[in-house]
Amino acid sequence: MRGRLVLRKLGWALVTLVVVATFNFMLFRVLPGDPAKAGLRDPRLNQEAVEAARIRFGLDKPVFVNLEGGSPFDSQFFRYIGSLAEGDLGTSYAFNNRAVSDLLGRALVNTIWLVLPAQILAIVLGVVMGLVAAWKRGTAIDVGSLLFALFMWALPTFFLAILLLFFGGRWLGLPTGGRVTLGATYESGWEQAVDILRHLLLPTIGFALVLIGEYLLVMRSSVMEVFGEDYIQTAKAKGLSTIQIIRKHAFRNAMLPIVTLIALNLGFTVSGAIQVETVFSWPGLGKLTVDAVSQRDYPVLQGTFLLLAVAVIVANLIAELVYLRLDPRVTEV
């Protein structure tokens, strides 16, 4: 029964993937402005050159289904899907005509370097603080945590990043932009690693701080809910100590909403990455998005958008499978 559930989840993720790809295709065609023209805004281009570009990008073909003779699949849409399947995301207008997939690959690695440590830090700290706050309900610790979480939630990510950049750079002398010190030469691999880590420090702290608030709030209310459950009373009556009860009976049950939140929060994570990377000039997907917007580089924008959506879908799927493992009660979608 649960095997079928996993299959259904996989199927649903696939369907979403196809819908997102279609949506992505449509978005850049339905919205005003001929993509090729918008990309080739150079006034010196004459009609012929534009036409040549249109043919090169396949924009002379019908949009969805080719009804004008030839294969019905010889259309912009199926060409797009076909090249997607081959991993071809087109060529950038702005970044020296490089392949979009190549640009995305590099940016993705950098983003993971930033997002993963920040997420882990935020989840661990948020969960622990939320647990303690709920346990010490009504005390100064609890009220303090609550206010901290609400304040962090109200703090715009980019503003926090700017504060860290301004004061962290000034007072602690930490690097405030980029992934490595420009023009630096390294004696050893270790030295290079230290340089990268120093560059990572401020963005990671900023990112983690932004994420922490929501984890704390959700964990706090989740733990409070669980502490009131009958089985906690049973565990207490059995003679378990408070620590044992939390470890063996409360923690796992209270973590269920956190797993859902991690998945739901990925959109928020992407939004955070865009802001943090912009402030710290971190060459990841977020910065790539913003740069592509300012250059009106549609192929890159389309590719980034698709990649971000795919990342969220995959992460969502993983979270759902984890949830299935954690909660034996789930037997239907």
Place this chain on the structure above:
Amino acid sequence: MTVWRKLLRHRLGAVGLAMLAVAVLVAIFAAVIAPYDPYENVRVSIDDIYQSPSPQHLLGTDDAGKDVFSGLVYGARVSLLVGFAGAFISLIVGGVIGLVAGFKGGRLGNGLMRFTDFFLVIPELALQIVIVAIIGQSLRNIILVIGLLGWTTSARLVRAQTLSVRARKFVERARAVGASDLYILRRHIFPQVVPLMLANAVLTISLAILAESTLAFIGLGDPTVISWGQMLNFAFTRGAVSAGAWWALVAPGLAIVWVVLGVTLLGNALEDLLNPRRGRHFLEPEPAMPAEETVGPAAERGAPAVLAVQDLAVEFVVAGARMRAVDGTTFSVRKGEALGLVGESGSGKTTAMLAALRLLPPGGEVVGGSVLLGGQNVFALTADELRDVRWTRMAMVFQGAMNALNPVRTVEDQIVEAISLHDPDLSKSAAQERAAHLLEVMGIDADRGSEYPHQFSGGMRQRAMIALALACDPDVIVADEPTTALDVMIQAQILELLKKLQRELGMALVLITHDLGVVAESCDRVVVMYGGIVAEQGTVEEVYSDPQHPYTKLLMEAFPDMEDPDRPLVSIPGLPPRLDRLPPGCRFAPRCPAAFDRCQVERPPSYVLSPGREASCFLLESRQVVGV
């Protein structure tokens, strides 16, 4: 407007409301408050740029030599406009979709929810950036994009609310008499759903404000208006960091924090007030125990009592008021004896037994007396000693076995846990064997121990709970209403099992129930409780055939007699006493047909009529046996 008044009393909520009010006033009176007009074109010299704060420029000047404070004041307009307008659109769209999905259900509802799910996986900011970049960065476009992309949470919430309201009786009734959809929506669904949406509406506003400032910071704000995000963008991209002009960065950022924090505190308070959480918390620290260590006569009388409750008094603190739930209760159970603890709800029977294992819910406090378990005063134990005593001396089958087992751990695992906890030297496999044996004893196939509680039927879960209670071979098992919520056949089965076990294992059993029939069938002795005191106790035979206390007499008349089925059943007039308004004299006096003057002012003590037979009524004063 009670919510309004409650909100003002909610400290954080009032602060949030005040913060928001300040922002709204500033936005409205911007022209009066701002010392300079930031929209006015003035010639600037290089010296005007990034001036530090001074009396002329309270918050210094920005990259164009303009007054930062004036920019902040005017920026409030854009933030609040986008916040409120964007949230309004989100709520309308989300509200309609959620309402339709919840109210119509079926294919349409499912389809709409799938659509919503799909939007959840799209990274919102990335989509906002792409769309605003393509359609152009005017204020109208920004509001539309933020509003139209921010509806998913509202849709989910409204749908959930609508679904729950729709299933209620009055809606079904309205539908049955042929009311139209529109009528039901207007008269029944709206008034229920709208107030619950208030907290969500406030949250949506804060999200819209954050979204606007983020877009503006990224460079996608409306270039013709001044907004806080844009001020930050200009300062950040035009050298404020290298110029050390912290004011140009910090001031607009803090303005955003001010508004969003105000809105968030308000939303948080509304959430608290509209959807209050339940107050139970089983892990709260225990209040101090009464210091006295009395070994009462109950322990010395006759065969050794495995459980002796002596003058136990328990109070609850509810909203500052103290209420006596158990007031000087004394009874005991001997080895191999089955004791029925009967009384109406609120008579203190469960509270007394929870106090005996120091498991009182928050607010409950033992204020006097003692409980001896195997001769040890439970209230004098240290935390470590207490944990050792729990489940080995006395185990409990709690009321409502539905939730008494942890849903994410297997049944066997939860039994093994108790065994291993109190017998750490026992090997894991031996503990598992014992758990399997206990399940078998309770008539559950040992293989099913690896299943989770939700896979068991109600009766099976109750039997699993009893198996759990047997885990450490306790001296006393307390079963609290073990048969309520089960069907009659299963009830009989469970009682039969309990009786058999108690006889075979020689344990003492305390059966908490309001069902006199259950007591008659399964118990040797009975303690009748009323309003926190013991009205009468004795053997089942004595009490049932010859009740002494007027309350017991009435109880027996309300209970069908097998030997005299034609006897009319009489119900007791009046209601059990409320704990916050206990009568000063005898607890039962207001309902007692035999009450006289003394009963109204003085509390009757418990008179011993014969060994083990007591009743608390002035009518029995002359019949008490002295010197037992």
